[in-house]
Amino acid sequence: MMTRHERRAAIRTLFVMGIGAIVAAAHADRCRASGADDPGSFARSAPDLLPDTVVLYAEIPSPAALVARALNHPLRARLEASPDYQTALANPRLTAARAALTLFEIQVGGDWREILNAAVGGGIAVAVDGKTRGVVLVGRASDPAVLKKVRNAVIRMARQDAKQKGRPDPFQSTDYRGIEAHQAGNARFAVAGSWFAVTNQSELGKEIIDRVLDEERHSSSLAMSTRFQEGRALAGAEGDAWAFADIEAIRSAGEGTKRLEALNTQANPAAELILGGVLATLRKTPFASGSFALTDERAQLRLLAPHDASWIGEDREFFFGPGSGGAAPALIAVPNTIASLSAYRDISGMWLRAGDLFDQRTNDKLAEADSNLATLFSGRDFGEDILGALRPELQIVVARQDFTDREVTPAIRLPAFALVGELKEPETMQRELRRIFQSLIGFLNVLSAMNGQPQMDLGEETDGDRRIVTASFLPEVDRKKGEEGKIQFNFAPSLAFSGNRVILASTTPLAKQLAETLSRPLPPASDPSNTVIRADLRELRAILDENRRQLIAQNMLEKGQTREEAEKEMAGLFALLDAFQSVDVRLAVGPQLTLDMNVTYQTDAAKPSNE
């Protein structure tokens, strides 16, 4: 077993080799595979070589284009300019890896970039086979001669190494239909014409060789599977990489069913709230596919699966709404928003359906929580009275706080956050919620008093015709001027109303800001979505930066680092964060369930700015 140190070293080595592969592939276009070396009479693609029992498949059809883009990516210049990147390159383990690479170059002959380019230039795919439980990597060289040389060099180097260490020959070679196959440990690999395959199951390897050598196309190939073809079509052709999962096959296999069953949220209400509907779809959908695309501005990941409203039981109607028609309200943005989430969720529905959704143990805990929450909410039933007063939607806003005018600045600066909901009956509920909020603060004050913690002062502010109930921590009486405050001073819980909306915020400024923002009509949500999340990584960076001192102290204590080491690591983290601008996640439902995730880079054209 590897220790963490060895694992880390191995990961670093892989990292270097990965960069090498990218560089090499950049040149791949120059010498595309001709296919002339292929035996057989028709042009084959990787799915033609794989059996239709494959349940997971991922492919980079044109590594060259992807790698070229990665190499010329604006991020690369940014990364290379970072001092931490330079430090990483000076690592002795990397030096050792580089020496190994040089040896490899000598063995094969030529620059390693060109070698790799020639060896995998024709595309690569990874697949997991359900029948043999094998994993296979299939690739196509643009220059089969180089591929053979690579194979020979790898075998030679490993044999020499074993000899030096006095170990037996690590390779066994066999012949299958005239193709030489090698085995080392669990891995079997073979080169056939311009194709190569690495697998852990010899049966799977044989099937692939058969399909390379046979004249006729096999009807039982993955390429001929209807679900695969549908998945391919759904994924679209634009991506730089795409993947397919045969959910139905996974489901029908005994072990697969168990795995899917294991993916349940019966003991985890939070996971149910976030994922319940997605898991329900996965229990019924025939397949799922995904695509990945990289541009200079962003990386896009899209996952898709056919969906049908009738697949969702009543117990999970809280997730997608009746007929899967629930739509999230538009995202709310205020200045310095770190993250904003907007979703359709009938939380009250979930709470009341808990008996169907969760196991006995969780239900016992929920009952206990219900009892405690009812105490907190002065006897109101949490599920029916509190959650039930809200329309089925959930909005969360997290924003950076401005501490400039505060009487007490906390030493640890947390973001402010708020929950926004829409009331079913604003007239009656506003007063009721205000009262509950006030008694809740009173209750918390009693608890704090018992524990010798600071107390909150209840107040009320009017902002135009909007009334805001506020609570703020009183500065300690004997506090020295300029002394930083406890973590509590990040909070000034406030309750505000704006139209039908109710806002429960961790600070008064955020409550006001949101009440104001929500008093104006929101831009309509662009596409109907179930869940939308937007995170602004520049704001995240800014709040981490405000806490840099704390983070360094934490690193020193938890990683045993010196101050210099901790500062360097922080600098690295910030250099990395500098590269990104925002993350957008969107879950939408229609004939398909679509999960989109976009990471937008911080390119030089879009420098951090304070809008």
Add this chain to the structure above:
Amino acid sequence: MAFDWQTIDPEWSWSEYAPRGEAPWNAERASHLLRRAGFAAGPDTVRRAAELSPKEVIDGLFADPPDDEPFERESRDLSGAVLATGDAKNLAPWWFHRMLHSPQPLREKATLFWHGHFATSADKVNDGQLMFEQNALLREHALGDFTAMVQGISRDPAMLIYLDSATNRKSHPNENYAREVMELFCLGEGNYTEQDVRQVARCFTGWEVRRKKFRFNAYQFDSGEKTILGETAAFTGEDAVRRILEEPASPRFIARKLVRFFVRDEPDAPDTLLEPLAEQLRNDNMRVGGALRRIFASRLFFSAHAAAQKVRSPVELLVGLLRALDGSANVRVLADASDQLGQAVFRPPSVKGWDGGRAWINSATLLGRANSVRRLLNDENTRFGRGGLVELARRFDQSEPSRFVRWLATLLLAVPLPSDVERQLVRLAERGEQETNFREVLYSMATLPEFQLA
């Protein structure tokens, strides 16, 4: 043959150790001193100490190091960060950071001793700042004036809250602190009467904690005459402490605890043996530095009656393992491991502190000790000389298997490695100079019964 204090001559015991043929000053003895008067020391420090005279090394232990300001600044910064979280639990990792890296290990070790003596638990006090301030008070006087320390503790908010003595009214004198100050802090049971407890309690009336600060409430102070330990006067609280510390039992009581903590777990030393130390304490007006120095310089301390005659506490085990190899680690892991092994710093189990000695050892803690060391060595944040164990051994030219094992033994063990065990460990080291393998040797050594002793 069982050990018997009666056979040990007090005069011989406390006379100064001078290196001789059968008791040479070498790396083993230097290690012993640095382990007991600190938490063990790394290869460089041990080598330098062995080249100096014992006296020079001991002088160094008591001297204020000229270059401790950067460390103190660092530690202050860290304490600020830790207290800002408002969670008293985070103080333990901070103290482990000090014990692991302080340039004054003796002061930290003595602070840990006094923390066990004036045991106060954050579980009850529930305020990091107050625990931190008490810790600073103990550290300030750790090698100095015991009287000042007791006076300080008597008005220490954390202590008074811990002993339910945050209020003390004239009409109902609170006896808790009065009892503890005599029984646990200064005299020991049998050296005072219940009458004394009631009288001393009156002296502390009006001593209160308000808003987390000590306050003297003159209206609640009982200014009448009290009779303490046979003497009558209108004593104040300060007077009471002074009077208690004048008792001959007091220096004996402190000397006994010092000997148990720094020299030998069991059995407790008899009065005759302690008398020279007690006399020194009396002559020094209860300043403990002189007595401590005498202990570390003594023949008894460097004899077989002291070596390996203490069970390592969890803190000594974990910090000792690291300090002996210039280690650094995630101090949260250390604090957590120490807690699981029975020594949660800032949270002693009762007002009596930790029992120490054999009480550290049972089936659960022994397996726990092995598992904690395993967890520590598997943690990627655990480093030796800021790098790998292999690198450290190579730096000192000790990576050859048999040298490596012997080198570790000198740094870590208070008794010679049994030859059979040594052979097994060398075989293990011969598997190769990989970090995993060297750490496995270290793990194996740390699970030896020998390593549980200091």
Add this chain to the structure above:
Amino acid sequence: MSGRCRMTTRREFLQSALASSAVVSMGGAAPSLFGKLASAETRGDGRVLVVVQLTGGNDGLNTLIPFRDPEYRKARPKLAIPSDRVLKIDEALGFHPSLGGVAGLLEEGRFAVVPAVGYDGPNRSHFESMDIWHTCMRKTAPRRDGWIGRYLDSAKASGSGDLPAIHLGPEQQPLALAAQTLRVPSIASIDRFRLQDGDDTYDRVKQLVESPRESATGLLDFVQSSATSALNASRKLEEIARNAPGAAGYPSTGLAEKLATVAKLIGAELPTRVYYVMLDGFDTHSQQAAAHAGLLDQWSGAIGAFFRHLSDLGHADRVLLLSFSEFGRRVFENASEGTDHGAAAPVWLAGPAVSAGVHGEPPDLTKLVEGDIPHSVDFRQVYATILERWLNTPSQELLGGTFEPIDFLRRA
């Protein structure tokens, strides 16, 4: 002593070390895990007490229910359990419907209840009342140890040795276990009893620990033999975990996991006299019904499975289980469909040794004291019974007074 002992085998050595109970100073004898309870024939040896503490104040009135009493229904308009759902014990009293496991034990003659246990001048603070139950002392006295701790201190001379008691759980250790001369370990899980990282490690460590030493001083000898017994115990526990029957019948709850571990430890024949576990959450001020039912279900299901498991292991006869809460709740429910802090409550006992049934009159709800059920039995009477008749220890000094035992244990 070392020379001669080295010539004997490790096992013989351990046995001889055990036989000579000479080394008892400073924290006692070498751990005697494999003493095999050598003197188990003498009454009182090998007996185990398992304490299940119900933290938060269990609503005794809705646990042991006077279902025919009109006063009960008057006081509990919303929370009263309908008569037809009560698991009836006799014509007056019955269990809450969630207590199937416990009712089963009663049928088998292995469950007893003392209906109204408390103390004079009941304190309604959770902490204060719990401290009183733990130490048998009021706040005005110095509380340095607990009733079980004092028992362990007194029993030490008779050789309870290693791990006299175990608190199993992540909570802070209960004051009941605080002792003057020994320290009870709190163990979060049974993993603490296993040497991490496989057989290779185990064998190597064992070999290193058991290698002969040329000169073993008192302390070194003590640590070495302690380590040997620790390794043996860990191996035995692993075997039990692998081979022992019964552990499968537990519901998947936290308390059940803890009790399953306790059963394994008892099965491994640890010399431990007392095991202590807790179940928190009984502070049901509002919306009590579902929460309370869930907690009782956990409690009852775990205890039922625990005794089945113990019987399968062949160790049930050695075990007495005590379950209590720091107070009961008020007789009248509050406006939030909950109940507030009250006074006396039932104490529960389980095991083959109990004299099954209800020991004492059910509380008279027409004679309340300030709206609370007054106690008819002092909790120290329960302790006295356990100490005197189960653990064979004089109780007067441990409890600070003489308390009349209750007849909830069968006379041998």
